[in-house]
Amino acid sequence: MSASAPSSYRLERAETVEAIDALAAEWAELESATPEATGFQSFVWCRNWIAVAGPSIRPRILCLRESGRLVMLLPLQIETRFGVSIARWLGEPMTQYGDALARAEAGRAHWRKLAQAEMMRWRDVDLFALTRLRTGAVMADGTRAGESFSAPYVDLRLATTRRHKSIERRVKRLEANGPLALAQAETPAKRESLARHALALKRGWLAARGVYSAGLSNPFAEDFIAALARDGFLQVNALRVGGEICAMDLGFIGGGAYRSFLGCFDERFAEGSPGQALTSRLVARCAQEGLVAYDMLLPADAYKLAWATGEMEIGARFVARTLSGALAAFALARLRPFVKRVLRAAGPSFARVKGAFSFGRRGARLSVSRPKETTT
Incomplete structure (x- = not known):
C-alpha cells in the first residue's frame, strides 16, 4: 500500500489482496454511509471479482482518509488494451453501475478533487474510463461522453x-x-x-x-x-x-x-x-x-x-492522461457507438464485429456475430 499525505488528508492505494482484505470492515462501514451506494461497489462484490479474475486484472483501490478516517473509496482495475493502459471500475464488465463510495458530508467536492488529482499522477494509466455512472452518482459531475442509456x-x-x-x-x-x-x-x-x-x-x-x-x-x-x-x-x-x-x-x-x-x-x-x-x-x-x-x-x-x-439515466466520463489515452477515449466514447448504430441500421443480413472495442480476458478481440446487443 503506497501513500501520499497532503495536510490532514491521506491518499492510499491498496493493490495487493492482503491490503484489500485489511480494508474489509472500513469498506463495509463506508458503503453503509454512502446514500448513493448500489451494491456494485461493495467489498463482497469487488473481492469476489478479484478472486475469480486473478492476474488478468490489476486491482487498485484508491482510499482517501481525513484525520485517519476513511471518507472516500474508488474501486478500480487496470487493464491494457491495444497497448493502452485503461483504468475502469472494478468488476467490469459485470459491474452494472460504476461509482465511488463517499460519506454524505460537506467535504465531498474537495475529496473528489483530491482523488482526481492523485489519479492524474498515475504514470501507468493512459485513460480513466468512468462508465456506467448514474445521474447523481458520487463521481458524476454533469459532463457526459458517448452514448447515454437508461435503467x-x-x-x-x-x-x-x-x-x-x-x-x-x-x-x-x-x-x-x-x-x-x-x-x-x-x-x-x-x-x-x-x-x-x-x-x-x-x-x-x-x-x-x-x-x-x-x-x-x-x-x-x-x-x-x-x-x-x-x-x-x-x-x-x-x-x-x-x-x-x-x-x-x-x-x-x-x-x-x-x-x-x-x-x-x-x-x-x-x-x-x-x-x-x-x-x-x-x-x-x-x-x-x-x-x-x-x-x-x-x-x-x-x-x-x-x-x-x-x-435512471446512465452516462460516462473519459479522462485521458496521454495522447494514446485520448485516442482510446475517442474510440470508446464516439467511434464505438457510431459503429454500433450503423450496424444496427444495417439489419440482420449484415454480420457485426462485436469485440473490436470490448474488454476481453487477453485483450480486445475480433469475432463475428449477429447484430444485436445487450448487457447482463
Whole structure:
C-alpha cells in the first residue's frame, strides 16, 4: 500500500489482496454511509471479482482518509488494451453501475478533487474510463461522453401498481401446468447449482437470438456469479410450476433497492410468460419487505419498460492522461457507438464485429456475430 499525505488528508492505494482484505470492515462501514451506494461497489462484490479474475486484472483501490478516517473509496482495475493502459471500475464488465463510495458530508467536492488529482499522477494509466455512472452518482459531475442509456425501475413507494391484463391471461395458461410457487434457494450448494443453471438458460436464450452480452460472455462470469450466490450475496429466486422451475431471477439488495441482476426462463413454458409472472411476484414481495425500488438495470428492454415507473439515466466520463489515452477515449466514447448504430441500421443480413472495442480476458478481440446487443 503506497501513500501520499497532503495536510490532514491521506491518499492510499491498496493493490495487493492482503491490503484489500485489511480494508474489509472500513469498506463495509463506508458503503453503509454512502446514500448513493448500489451494491456494485461493495467489498463482497469487488473481492469476489478479484478472486475469480486473478492476474488478468490489476486491482487498485484508491482510499482517501481525513484525520485517519476513511471518507472516500474508488474501486478500480487496470487493464491494457491495444497497448493502452485503461483504468475502469472494478468488476467490469459485470459491474452494472460504476461509482465511488463517499460519506454524505460537506467535504465531498474537495475529496473528489483530491482523488482526481492523485489519479492524474498515475504514470501507468493512459485513460480513466468512468462508465456506467448514474445521474447523481458520487463521481458524476454533469459532463457526459458517448452514448447515454437508461435503467428501468419500479418505485415501490407508489400507492398503486400496474396491472398487466395480457400477462395475467398468459399466466393462466402457465397455471394449467400446476400451481405456481416462488421461493429462494436457502443453502450455499443449492444457490450455486441454481445460479449456474440460470446462467446456462440465459446464455441459451441469448445465443438463440444472436444477442451479445459483454458481461455474460466474459470467461469469469460463471464462476463469479456462482461465488456470489454461494456466499449469499446473490439471492436465487425460483418460480416453480407444478414442481418444475419455469423462471429464475438472481439479484441482491443494495441501497434500499432490489437489483435484478440476471433473469431467465425455461423456453418450454414460454407461452405462459413465466419471466413476467416471476417479476410480478418479486415486485410484490419487495414492496412488502419495505424496499424503495425494484431496479431492472440496463438495458431498457421493452419487457422491463412494461413494469417500470421510471428510468435512471446512465452516462460516462473519459479522462485521458496521454495522447494514446485520448485516442482510446475517442474510440470508446464516439467511434464505438457510431459503429454500433450503423450496424444496427444495417439489419440482420449484415454480420457485426462485436469485440473490436470490448474488454476481453487477453485483450480486445475480433469475432463475428449477429447484430444485436445487450448487457447482463
